[in-house]
Amino acid sequence: MTSTDLLALSAARRWDIYGPVHKGLRRAHGAMAARLGSADYAADLRPLLADLRAHLEIAGQHLAHEEDHIHAALAARAPDAVATLQDQHEHHRARFAALQAAIARVEHGAAADRPGLGRVLYLEFSAFVAEDLLHMLHEETTTWPLLCALFSDEELMTIEQAIVASLSPDETIATMRMMLPAMNPEERTGLLTGMKAGAPPQAYAAVIEHAARPTLPRAEFAELERLGLAA
Ligand SMILES: [Fe+2]
Known part of the structure:
Protein backbone atom coordinates (compact mmCIF):
# COMPACT_ATOMS: atom_id res chain seq x y z
CA MET A 1 0.00 0.00 0.00
CA THR A 2 1.47 3.30 -1.06
CA SER A 3 0.33 6.72 0.03
CA THR A 4 -0.86 7.21 -3.57
CA ASP A 5 -3.22 4.22 -3.26
CA LEU A 6 -4.56 5.53 0.05
CA LEU A 7 -5.04 8.95 -1.53
CA ALA A 8 -7.03 7.37 -4.39
CA LEU A 9 -9.32 5.51 -1.97
CA SER A 10 -9.81 8.65 0.09
CA ALA A 11 -10.43 10.74 -3.03
CA ALA A 12 -13.04 8.17 -4.14
CA ARG A 13 -14.61 8.70 -0.69
CA ARG A 14 -14.73 4.95 -0.05
CA TRP A 15 -16.50 4.03 3.19
CA ASP A 16 -13.98 4.56 6.01
CA ILE A 17 -14.91 1.72 8.33
CA TYR A 18 -11.81 1.98 10.55
CA GLY A 19 -10.83 5.66 10.49
CA PRO A 20 -13.20 7.42 12.91
CA VAL A 21 -13.20 4.78 15.66
CA HIS A 22 -9.42 4.40 15.40
CA LYS A 23 -9.02 8.17 15.77
CA GLY A 24 -11.02 7.89 18.98
CA LEU A 25 -8.89 5.03 20.27
CA ARG A 26 -5.63 6.85 19.46
CA ARG A 27 -6.80 10.00 21.27
CA ALA A 28 -8.01 8.01 24.30
CA HIS A 29 -4.82 5.92 24.41
CA GLY A 30 -2.74 9.11 24.43
CA ALA A 31 -4.84 10.75 27.13
CA MET A 32 -4.65 7.65 29.33
CA ALA A 33 -0.90 7.31 28.81
CA ALA A 34 -0.47 10.95 29.86
CA ARG A 35 -2.58 10.41 33.00
CA LEU A 36 -0.66 7.27 33.96
CA GLY A 37 2.60 9.17 33.49
CA SER A 38 1.64 12.20 35.57
CA ALA A 39 -0.27 10.35 38.34
CA ASP A 40 0.79 10.61 41.97
CA TYR A 41 0.98 6.93 42.87
CA ALA A 42 1.02 7.79 46.57
CA ALA A 43 -2.47 9.37 46.28
CA ASP A 44 -5.95 7.80 45.92
CA LEU A 45 -5.72 5.93 42.63
CA ARG A 46 -9.27 4.59 42.46
CA PRO A 47 -10.61 7.09 39.87
CA LEU A 48 -7.59 6.59 37.59
CA LEU A 49 -7.63 2.81 37.83
CA ALA A 50 -11.41 2.69 37.26
CA ASP A 51 -10.99 4.81 34.14
CA LEU A 52 -8.10 2.61 32.99
CA ARG A 53 -10.20 -0.53 33.44
CA ALA A 54 -13.07 1.11 31.49
CA HIS A 55 -10.64 2.09 28.75
CA LEU A 56 -9.29 -1.46 28.47
CA GLU A 57 -12.83 -2.79 28.35
CA ILE A 58 -13.66 -0.53 25.40
CA ALA A 59 -10.42 -1.54 23.67
CA GLY A 60 -11.30 -5.21 24.20
CA GLN A 61 -14.85 -4.70 22.92
CA HIS A 62 -13.44 -3.02 19.83
CA LEU A 63 -11.41 -6.16 19.03
CA ALA A 64 -14.50 -8.34 19.49
CA HIS A 65 -16.60 -6.10 17.22
CA GLU A 66 -13.99 -6.26 14.48
CA GLU A 67 -13.77 -10.04 14.80
CA ASP A 68 -17.52 -10.69 14.91
CA HIS A 69 -18.34 -8.42 11.99
CA ILE A 70 -15.32 -7.38 9.88
CA HIS A 71 -13.20 -10.54 10.19
CA ALA A 72 -16.23 -12.76 9.73
CA ALA A 73 -17.11 -10.98 6.48
CA LEU A 74 -13.48 -10.91 5.32
CA ALA A 75 -12.99 -14.62 6.02
CA ALA A 76 -15.72 -15.45 3.51
CA ARG A 77 -13.96 -13.60 0.66
CA ALA A 78 -10.25 -13.61 1.63
CA PRO A 79 -9.65 -16.37 4.20
CA ASP A 80 -5.86 -15.80 4.24
CA ALA A 81 -6.25 -12.14 5.23
CA VAL A 82 -7.70 -12.84 8.67
CA ALA A 83 -4.85 -14.78 10.31
CA THR A 84 -2.50 -11.79 10.75
CA LEU A 85 -5.28 -9.67 12.20
CA GLN A 86 -6.32 -12.47 14.54
CA ASP A 87 -2.70 -12.97 15.72
CA GLN A 88 -2.42 -9.26 16.51
CA HIS A 89 -5.70 -9.36 18.43
CA GLU A 90 -4.55 -12.39 20.46
CA HIS A 91 -1.33 -10.53 21.26
CA HIS A 92 -3.43 -7.61 22.51
CA ARG A 93 -5.39 -9.97 24.76
CA ALA A 94 -2.17 -11.26 26.32
CA ARG A 95 -1.17 -7.63 26.90
CA PHE A 96 -4.57 -6.93 28.52
CA ALA A 97 -3.95 -9.81 30.95
CA ALA A 98 -0.52 -8.38 31.83
CA LEU A 99 -2.09 -4.95 32.31
CA GLN A 100 -4.79 -6.32 34.61
CA ALA A 101 -2.05 -7.96 36.70
CA ALA A 102 -0.09 -4.69 36.80
CA ILE A 103 -3.22 -2.80 37.90
CA ALA A 104 -3.83 -5.33 40.68
CA ARG A 105 -0.21 -5.00 41.89
CA VAL A 106 -0.60 -1.20 42.11
CA GLU A 107 -3.88 -1.62 44.00
CA HIS A 108 -2.58 -4.12 46.50
CA GLY A 109 1.07 -3.13 46.74
CA ALA A 110 2.64 -1.70 49.90
CA ALA A 111 2.67 2.11 49.97
CA ALA A 112 6.44 2.21 49.59
CA ASP A 113 6.28 0.05 46.46
CA ARG A 114 3.48 1.91 44.68
CA PRO A 115 5.58 4.48 42.78
CA GLY A 116 7.66 1.66 41.29
CA LEU A 117 4.59 -0.45 40.56
CA GLY A 118 2.99 2.62 38.96
CA ARG A 119 5.98 3.02 36.70
CA VAL A 120 5.68 -0.64 35.62
CA LEU A 121 1.97 -0.11 34.89
CA TYR A 122 2.74 3.03 32.88
CA LEU A 123 5.34 1.20 30.80
CA GLU A 124 3.07 -1.81 30.29
CA PHE A 125 0.35 0.53 29.02
CA SER A 126 2.81 2.36 26.76
CA ALA A 127 3.77 -1.00 25.21
CA PHE A 128 0.09 -1.74 24.53
CA VAL A 129 -0.36 1.69 22.93
CA ALA A 130 2.72 1.17 20.74
CA GLU A 131 1.42 -2.21 19.57
CA ASP A 132 -2.10 -0.96 18.99
CA LEU A 133 -0.93 2.07 17.00
CA LEU A 134 0.94 -0.28 14.65
CA HIS A 135 -1.98 -2.69 14.52
CA MET A 136 -4.44 0.07 13.62
CA LEU A 137 -1.98 1.36 11.01
CA HIS A 138 -1.93 -2.12 9.47
CA GLU A 139 -5.73 -2.21 9.42
CA GLU A 140 -6.05 1.20 7.79
CA THR A 141 -3.25 0.83 5.23
CA THR A 142 -3.48 -2.90 4.38
CA THR A 143 -6.85 -4.26 5.48
CA TRP A 144 -8.98 -1.27 4.48
CA PRO A 145 -7.78 -1.26 0.84
CA LEU A 146 -8.47 -5.00 0.73
CA LEU A 147 -11.96 -4.45 2.14
CA CYS A 148 -12.54 -1.73 -0.46
CA ALA A 149 -11.47 -4.14 -3.22
CA LEU A 150 -13.69 -6.97 -1.97
CA PHE A 151 -16.78 -5.11 -0.70
CA SER A 152 -18.96 -2.29 -1.99
CA ASP A 153 -19.50 0.81 0.15
CA GLU A 154 -23.05 -0.41 0.80
CA GLU A 155 -21.69 -3.70 2.13
CA LEU A 156 -19.10 -1.92 4.31
CA MET A 157 -21.82 0.35 5.71
CA THR A 158 -23.99 -2.69 6.46
CA ILE A 159 -21.10 -4.28 8.39
CA GLU A 160 -20.57 -1.07 10.35
CA GLN A 161 -24.29 -0.70 11.07
CA ALA A 162 -24.35 -4.23 12.48
CA ILE A 163 -21.57 -3.23 14.90
CA VAL A 164 -23.43 -0.05 15.91
CA ALA A 165 -26.67 -2.01 16.40
CA SER A 166 -24.87 -4.49 18.69
CA LEU A 167 -23.87 -1.76 21.20
CA SER A 168 -25.81 -1.28 24.44
FE1 LIG B 1 -8.17 -4.68 15.02
Whole structure:
Protein backbone atom coordinates (compact mmCIF):
# COMPACT_ATOMS: atom_id res chain seq x y z
CA MET A 1 0.00 0.00 0.00
CA THR A 2 1.47 3.30 -1.06
CA SER A 3 0.33 6.72 0.03
CA THR A 4 -0.86 7.21 -3.57
CA ASP A 5 -3.22 4.22 -3.26
CA LEU A 6 -4.56 5.53 0.05
CA LEU A 7 -5.04 8.95 -1.53
CA ALA A 8 -7.03 7.37 -4.39
CA LEU A 9 -9.32 5.51 -1.97
CA SER A 10 -9.81 8.65 0.09
CA ALA A 11 -10.43 10.74 -3.03
CA ALA A 12 -13.04 8.17 -4.14
CA ARG A 13 -14.61 8.70 -0.69
CA ARG A 14 -14.73 4.95 -0.05
CA TRP A 15 -16.50 4.03 3.19
CA ASP A 16 -13.98 4.56 6.01
CA ILE A 17 -14.91 1.72 8.33
CA TYR A 18 -11.81 1.98 10.55
CA GLY A 19 -10.83 5.66 10.49
CA PRO A 20 -13.20 7.42 12.91
CA VAL A 21 -13.20 4.78 15.66
CA HIS A 22 -9.42 4.40 15.40
CA LYS A 23 -9.02 8.17 15.77
CA GLY A 24 -11.02 7.89 18.98
CA LEU A 25 -8.89 5.03 20.27
CA ARG A 26 -5.63 6.85 19.46
CA ARG A 27 -6.80 10.00 21.27
CA ALA A 28 -8.01 8.01 24.30
CA HIS A 29 -4.82 5.92 24.41
CA GLY A 30 -2.74 9.11 24.43
CA ALA A 31 -4.84 10.75 27.13
CA MET A 32 -4.65 7.65 29.33
CA ALA A 33 -0.90 7.31 28.81
CA ALA A 34 -0.47 10.95 29.86
CA ARG A 35 -2.58 10.41 33.00
CA LEU A 36 -0.66 7.27 33.96
CA GLY A 37 2.60 9.17 33.49
CA SER A 38 1.64 12.20 35.57
CA ALA A 39 -0.27 10.35 38.34
CA ASP A 40 0.79 10.61 41.97
CA TYR A 41 0.98 6.93 42.87
CA ALA A 42 1.02 7.79 46.57
CA ALA A 43 -2.47 9.37 46.28
CA ASP A 44 -5.95 7.80 45.92
CA LEU A 45 -5.72 5.93 42.63
CA ARG A 46 -9.27 4.59 42.46
CA PRO A 47 -10.61 7.09 39.87
CA LEU A 48 -7.59 6.59 37.59
CA LEU A 49 -7.63 2.81 37.83
CA ALA A 50 -11.41 2.69 37.26
CA ASP A 51 -10.99 4.81 34.14
CA LEU A 52 -8.10 2.61 32.99
CA ARG A 53 -10.20 -0.53 33.44
CA ALA A 54 -13.07 1.11 31.49
CA HIS A 55 -10.64 2.09 28.75
CA LEU A 56 -9.29 -1.46 28.47
CA GLU A 57 -12.83 -2.79 28.35
CA ILE A 58 -13.66 -0.53 25.40
CA ALA A 59 -10.42 -1.54 23.67
CA GLY A 60 -11.30 -5.21 24.20
CA GLN A 61 -14.85 -4.70 22.92
CA HIS A 62 -13.44 -3.02 19.83
CA LEU A 63 -11.41 -6.16 19.03
CA ALA A 64 -14.50 -8.34 19.49
CA HIS A 65 -16.60 -6.10 17.22
CA GLU A 66 -13.99 -6.26 14.48
CA GLU A 67 -13.77 -10.04 14.80
CA ASP A 68 -17.52 -10.69 14.91
CA HIS A 69 -18.34 -8.42 11.99
CA ILE A 70 -15.32 -7.38 9.88
CA HIS A 71 -13.20 -10.54 10.19
CA ALA A 72 -16.23 -12.76 9.73
CA ALA A 73 -17.11 -10.98 6.48
CA LEU A 74 -13.48 -10.91 5.32
CA ALA A 75 -12.99 -14.62 6.02
CA ALA A 76 -15.72 -15.45 3.51
CA ARG A 77 -13.96 -13.60 0.66
CA ALA A 78 -10.25 -13.61 1.63
CA PRO A 79 -9.65 -16.37 4.20
CA ASP A 80 -5.86 -15.80 4.24
CA ALA A 81 -6.25 -12.14 5.23
CA VAL A 82 -7.70 -12.84 8.67
CA ALA A 83 -4.85 -14.78 10.31
CA THR A 84 -2.50 -11.79 10.75
CA LEU A 85 -5.28 -9.67 12.20
CA GLN A 86 -6.32 -12.47 14.54
CA ASP A 87 -2.70 -12.97 15.72
CA GLN A 88 -2.42 -9.26 16.51
CA HIS A 89 -5.70 -9.36 18.43
CA GLU A 90 -4.55 -12.39 20.46
CA HIS A 91 -1.33 -10.53 21.26
CA HIS A 92 -3.43 -7.61 22.51
CA ARG A 93 -5.39 -9.97 24.76
CA ALA A 94 -2.17 -11.26 26.32
CA ARG A 95 -1.17 -7.63 26.90
CA PHE A 96 -4.57 -6.93 28.52
CA ALA A 97 -3.95 -9.81 30.95
CA ALA A 98 -0.52 -8.38 31.83
CA LEU A 99 -2.09 -4.95 32.31
CA GLN A 100 -4.79 -6.32 34.61
CA ALA A 101 -2.05 -7.96 36.70
CA ALA A 102 -0.09 -4.69 36.80
CA ILE A 103 -3.22 -2.80 37.90
CA ALA A 104 -3.83 -5.33 40.68
CA ARG A 105 -0.21 -5.00 41.89
CA VAL A 106 -0.60 -1.20 42.11
CA GLU A 107 -3.88 -1.62 44.00
CA HIS A 108 -2.58 -4.12 46.50
CA GLY A 109 1.07 -3.13 46.74
CA ALA A 110 2.64 -1.70 49.90
CA ALA A 111 2.67 2.11 49.97
CA ALA A 112 6.44 2.21 49.59
CA ASP A 113 6.28 0.05 46.46
CA ARG A 114 3.48 1.91 44.68
CA PRO A 115 5.58 4.48 42.78
CA GLY A 116 7.66 1.66 41.29
CA LEU A 117 4.59 -0.45 40.56
CA GLY A 118 2.99 2.62 38.96
CA ARG A 119 5.98 3.02 36.70
CA VAL A 120 5.68 -0.64 35.62
CA LEU A 121 1.97 -0.11 34.89
CA TYR A 122 2.74 3.03 32.88
CA LEU A 123 5.34 1.20 30.80
CA GLU A 124 3.07 -1.81 30.29
CA PHE A 125 0.35 0.53 29.02
CA SER A 126 2.81 2.36 26.76
CA ALA A 127 3.77 -1.00 25.21
CA PHE A 128 0.09 -1.74 24.53
CA VAL A 129 -0.36 1.69 22.93
CA ALA A 130 2.72 1.17 20.74
CA GLU A 131 1.42 -2.21 19.57
CA ASP A 132 -2.10 -0.96 18.99
CA LEU A 133 -0.93 2.07 17.00
CA LEU A 134 0.94 -0.28 14.65
CA HIS A 135 -1.98 -2.69 14.52
CA MET A 136 -4.44 0.07 13.62
CA LEU A 137 -1.98 1.36 11.01
CA HIS A 138 -1.93 -2.12 9.47
CA GLU A 139 -5.73 -2.21 9.42
CA GLU A 140 -6.05 1.20 7.79
CA THR A 141 -3.25 0.83 5.23
CA THR A 142 -3.48 -2.90 4.38
CA THR A 143 -6.85 -4.26 5.48
CA TRP A 144 -8.98 -1.27 4.48
CA PRO A 145 -7.78 -1.26 0.84
CA LEU A 146 -8.47 -5.00 0.73
CA LEU A 147 -11.96 -4.45 2.14
CA CYS A 148 -12.54 -1.73 -0.46
CA ALA A 149 -11.47 -4.14 -3.22
CA LEU A 150 -13.69 -6.97 -1.97
CA PHE A 151 -16.78 -5.11 -0.70
CA SER A 152 -18.96 -2.29 -1.99
CA ASP A 153 -19.50 0.81 0.15
CA GLU A 154 -23.05 -0.41 0.80
CA GLU A 155 -21.69 -3.70 2.13
CA LEU A 156 -19.10 -1.92 4.31
CA MET A 157 -21.82 0.35 5.71
CA THR A 158 -23.99 -2.69 6.46
CA ILE A 159 -21.10 -4.28 8.39
CA GLU A 160 -20.57 -1.07 10.35
CA GLN A 161 -24.29 -0.70 11.07
CA ALA A 162 -24.35 -4.23 12.48
CA ILE A 163 -21.57 -3.23 14.90
CA VAL A 164 -23.43 -0.05 15.91
CA ALA A 165 -26.67 -2.01 16.40
CA SER A 166 -24.87 -4.49 18.69
CA LEU A 167 -23.87 -1.76 21.20
CA SER A 168 -25.81 -1.28 24.44
CA PRO A 169 -26.92 2.31 25.21
CA ASP A 170 -23.99 2.68 27.67
CA GLU A 171 -21.50 1.33 25.13
CA THR A 172 -22.86 3.75 22.54
CA ILE A 173 -22.31 6.73 24.86
CA ALA A 174 -18.81 5.56 25.85
CA THR A 175 -17.87 5.04 22.20
CA MET A 176 -19.25 8.43 21.16
CA ARG A 177 -17.39 10.17 24.03
CA MET A 178 -14.21 8.67 22.64
CA MET A 179 -14.89 9.32 18.94
CA LEU A 180 -16.62 12.71 18.68
CA PRO A 181 -13.76 14.89 19.99
CA ALA A 182 -11.24 12.91 17.89
CA MET A 183 -13.02 13.34 14.54
CA ASN A 184 -12.55 16.27 12.19
CA PRO A 185 -15.56 18.58 11.72
CA GLU A 186 -16.65 16.98 8.43
CA GLU A 187 -16.52 13.45 9.87
CA ARG A 188 -18.35 14.54 13.04
CA THR A 189 -21.07 16.34 11.08
CA GLY A 190 -21.52 13.32 8.79
CA LEU A 191 -21.78 10.88 11.69
CA LEU A 192 -24.24 13.00 13.67
CA THR A 193 -26.38 13.81 10.62
CA GLY A 194 -26.78 10.09 9.90
CA MET A 195 -27.40 9.29 13.55
CA LYS A 196 -30.02 12.04 13.93
CA ALA A 197 -31.87 10.73 10.88
CA GLY A 198 -31.73 7.09 11.93
CA ALA A 199 -31.75 6.86 15.73
CA PRO A 200 -34.72 7.34 18.10
CA PRO A 201 -34.83 11.01 19.22
CA GLN A 202 -34.15 10.08 22.87
CA ALA A 203 -31.07 8.06 21.94
CA TYR A 204 -29.77 10.91 19.78
CA ALA A 205 -30.41 13.44 22.58
CA ALA A 206 -28.44 11.21 24.99
CA VAL A 207 -25.46 11.20 22.61
CA ILE A 208 -25.55 15.00 22.42
CA GLU A 209 -25.93 15.55 26.19
CA HIS A 210 -23.64 12.80 27.48
CA ALA A 211 -21.06 12.46 24.70
CA ALA A 212 -20.88 15.62 22.55
CA ARG A 213 -21.50 18.42 25.08
CA PRO A 214 -19.05 17.19 27.77
CA THR A 215 -16.19 16.37 25.38
CA LEU A 216 -16.21 18.99 22.62
CA PRO A 217 -14.54 22.42 22.88
CA ARG A 218 -17.14 25.18 23.17
CA ALA A 219 -16.61 26.45 19.60
CA GLU A 220 -17.03 22.97 18.11
CA PHE A 221 -20.21 22.34 20.07
CA ALA A 222 -21.48 25.77 18.95
CA GLU A 223 -20.92 24.65 15.35
CA LEU A 224 -23.20 21.63 15.98
CA GLU A 225 -25.82 24.05 17.33
CA ARG A 226 -25.48 26.23 14.23
CA LEU A 227 -26.04 23.17 12.04
CA GLY A 228 -29.13 22.11 14.00
CA LEU A 229 -27.37 18.95 15.22
CA ALA A 230 -27.16 19.80 18.94
CA ALA A 231 -30.60 18.54 19.89
FE1 LIG B 1 -8.17 -4.68 15.02
